[in-house]
Amino acid sequence: MKVEGYIICFPAMQDGAAGGVVYAPHTYSFGKTVTEAWIRFMNIHPNDFEWDRKQTHWIDRGYCVKEATLEVKL
Numbered sequence: 160m161k162v163e164g165y166i167i168c169f170p171a172m173q174d175g176a177a178g179g180v181v182y183a184p185h186t187y188s189f190g191k192t193v194t195e196a197w198i199r200f201m202n203i204h205p206n207d208f209e210w211d212r213k214q215t216h217w218i219d220r221g222y223c224v225k226e227a228t229l230e231v232k233l
Contacts, residue, residue, distance in 0.1 A: 167200040170221040
């Protein structure tokens with residue numbers, strides 16, 4: 160069984176040869192929607208008055224949303 164969704168990733172290191180960034184996932188942040196992934200990562204609800212400030216805080220530090228597939232073997 161496969162579930163498509165999103166996960167929050169952080170920049171783990173710079174790839175010197177390719178000049179890009181290697182991202183590592185926060186596996187506990189998997190959600191079916193982008194908002195659900197951010198809720199699981201930040202542990203607050205979008206109705207919280209600090210949602211925008213906290214989300215911007217993490218995005219400014221290089222955290223981003225990536226598409227992910229969760230596979231469960233039955």
